Amino acid sequence: MAxxxxxxxxxxxxxxxxxxxxxxxxxxxxxxxKNVNSNMSILELLDVVNDELTLKGDEPIxxxxxxxxxxxxxxxxxxxxxxxxxxxxxxSCQTYMRSxxxxxxxxxxxxxxxxxxxxxxxxSDRSAFDRIQQAGGFITVRTGAAPDANSIPVPKAxxxxxxxxxxxxxxxxxxxxxxxxxxVLFVAxxxxxxxxxxxxxxxxxxxxxxxxxxxxxxGFGSCTNQGECSAACPKMISHxxxxxxxxxxxxxSFRSAFCAHAAGGHAE
Amino acid sequence: MSLIGNLFCSTVxxxxxxxVSGLILVGFVIGHLVGNLQIFSHPDKINGYAQFLHSLGPxxxxxxxxxxxxxxxxxxxxxxxxxxxxQARGTQHYGVNRWxxxxxxxxxxxxxxxxxxxxxxxxxxxxxxxYASSSTFKGHLPEYTMASDFHIFGFPAVxxxxxxxDVYSMVFYGFQNPVxxxxxxLAVGLLTIHLLHGFQSVFHSFGWxxxxxxxALRAVTIIFxxxxxxxxxxxxxxILSGWLxxxxxxxxxxxxxxxxxxxx
Numbered sequence: 001m002a003x004x005x006x007x008x009x010x011x012x013x014x015x016x017x018x019x020x021x022x023x024x025x026x027x028x029x030x031x032x033x034k035n036v037n038s039n040m041s042i043l044e045l046l047d048v049v050n051d052e053l054t055l056k057g058d059e060p061i062x063x064x065x066x067x068x069x070x071x072x073x074x075x076x077x078x079x080x081x082x083x084x085x086x087x088x089x090x091x092s093c094q095t096y097m098r099s100x101x102x103x104x105x106x107x108x109x110x111x112x113x114x115x116x117x118x119x120x121x122x123x124s125d126r127s128a129f130d131r132i133q134q135a136g137g138f139i140t141v142r143t144g145a146a147p148d149a150n151s152i153p154v155p156k157a158x159x160x161x162x163x164x165x166x167x168x169x170x171x172x173x174x175x176x177x178x179x180x181x182x183x184v185l186f187v188a189x190x191x192x193x194x195x196x197x198x199x200x201x202x203x204x205x206x207x208x209x210x211x212x213x214x215x216x217x218x219g220f221g222s223c224t225n226q227g228e229c230s231a232a233c234p235k236m237i238s239h240x241x242x243x244x245x246x247x248x249x250x251x252x253s254f255r256s257a258f259c260a261h262a263a264g265g266h267a268e
Numbered sequence: 269m270s271l272i273g274n275l276f277c278s279t280v281x282x283x284x285x286x287x288v289s290g291l292i293l294v295g296f297v298i299g300h301l302v303g304n305l306q307i308f309s310h311p312d313k314i315n316g317y318a319q320f321l322h323s324l325g326p327x328x329x330x331x332x333x334x335x336x337x338x339x340x341x342x343x344x345x346x347x348x349x350x351x352x353x354x355q356a357r358g359t360q361h362y363g364v365n366r367w368x369x370x371x372x373x374x375x376x377x378x379x380x381x382x383x384x385x386x387x388x389x390x391x392x393x394x395x396x397x398x399y400a401s402s403s404t405f406k407g408h409l410p411e412y413t414m415a416s417d418f419h420i421f422g423f424p425a426v427x428x429x430x431x432x433x434d435v436y437s438m439v440f441y442g443f444q445n446p447v448x449x450x451x452x453x454l455a456v457g458l459l460t461i462h463l464l465h466g467f468q469s470v471f472h473s474f475g476w477x478x479x480x481x482x483x484a485l486r487a488v489t490i491i492f493x494x495x496x497x498x499x500x501x502x503x504x505x506x507i508l509s510g511w512l513x514x515x516x517x518x519x520x521x522x523x524x525x526x527x528x529x530x531x532x
Contacts, residue, residue: 015363017363026360028363078362078364080364080366081362081364081365081366082366082368107363107364109362109363109364112357112358112360112361112362113356113357113358114355114356114357114358115356118360177368179353179357179370180349180352180353180356180357181353181356181357181358182279182353182356184279184280209274212278212279212280213274213278215279216277216278216279219355219356220279220356221279221349221352221353221355221356221357222279222280222282222283222349222352222353223279223280223283223472224374224377224469225374225465225468225469225472225473226369226370226371226374226375227369227370227371228367228368228369228370231368231369232368238479240477240478240479242472243471243472243475243476243477243478244475245280245475246280246283246284246472246473246474246475247474247475247476248475249274249278249280249281249475250280250281250284250474250475251475253271253274253275253281254271256271257270257271258271
């Protein structure tokens, strides 16, 4: 966890993946960073390095970032072989320099997967996750005024579990950490978060079938139950949601084969 | 997509098929171990049991073909998923590769699977088909005469005085060879590591796993794997070390392996 502060400045070397564009050859370039305030995040350190590069007239390092408070899922650095860096349960933007030793060489790469092509430097295109969401990660309801609170009763345990799944920010760390580049933890979180709620029931079967099949079509790999995804997840989404996904997918497959009109909802 | 399409074409479906076929194969190796442990008893037991299995005729073949289909599906799913996963990784690899918390056994499933497959081929050639070590193959040894009736689950299966294949001696001759025994123990050890991850993985792929009984499943898996390894390893270990002496009335008691090798 990101906790505590340090008053000592440190010096590190950033070994950063530089790649001019999609499909272009890339390589690591070292950027020494001296006298770094150890309470800045690694994104802020990249800002500092980029300021220096810009002043020198060099091309700054491209990296994805937005909210910088761990809730948007935009930042996506592979730091020393682990998505989002050495700490558990934080995104790259909440990885502070005090997590590293003085004199460390920090290797920073983009999230890599065939369905996440590199756009430039440390930025990979994760719109494949949007395709999966569009396939079924929603409920079909009339929009309008917010419904009255508690008009649909939800058991407390289900609400809590659904909330745990809904914590997924869709950053792609699960894919980046998985040696098979499986998106199954992301899909499991989205399927479970809606599948646990009463509002998610009418499209439950069609949702899980469409989202899993879309992830497969996009070229993500399969789960080998190693738990690397959950270990890398900045929201610590439990691996148990994958079990729930498998159960839902298999049940939906059997139901759609043997029960007429079982899988209504989304067009496949 | 249809049910068959979902099971055979999707990643989740293929993992389900891998789990189902794996579970069938686990069931087989448990039954196989229990049957084999009769080597520690009177030769009537294992020889009578082998005769009983052969007397099943068509039922034996249904089982064999069923197991073959399970093995083919298991291997096919492994190859298909491995290829999908390799494509998903893409061509550009990470500069730093590390594991975060993947269990040891899970990292070597392909390696352990390959060695077990190679062992399985040799094991069938030696004890089922007689292509390897053919001089001590059951079909080439003088027949064994049953000293008493053999019952299975209380039902009479093989009568006293019946001449049957001497499986007992075949196993003894085989395991008296240190190379075969060590390869056997190595393969069983790697299969145990395979099952350490595979047995638990079945419950994930079926969607049956739950955090509330995960510790119990872990304990059952570990106890099963320890029992499986020592049960299997006990046979070559006991025979090779000479702790288990051949019983009278068998070929191996009348003609030890050393004498067999010197025979013209």
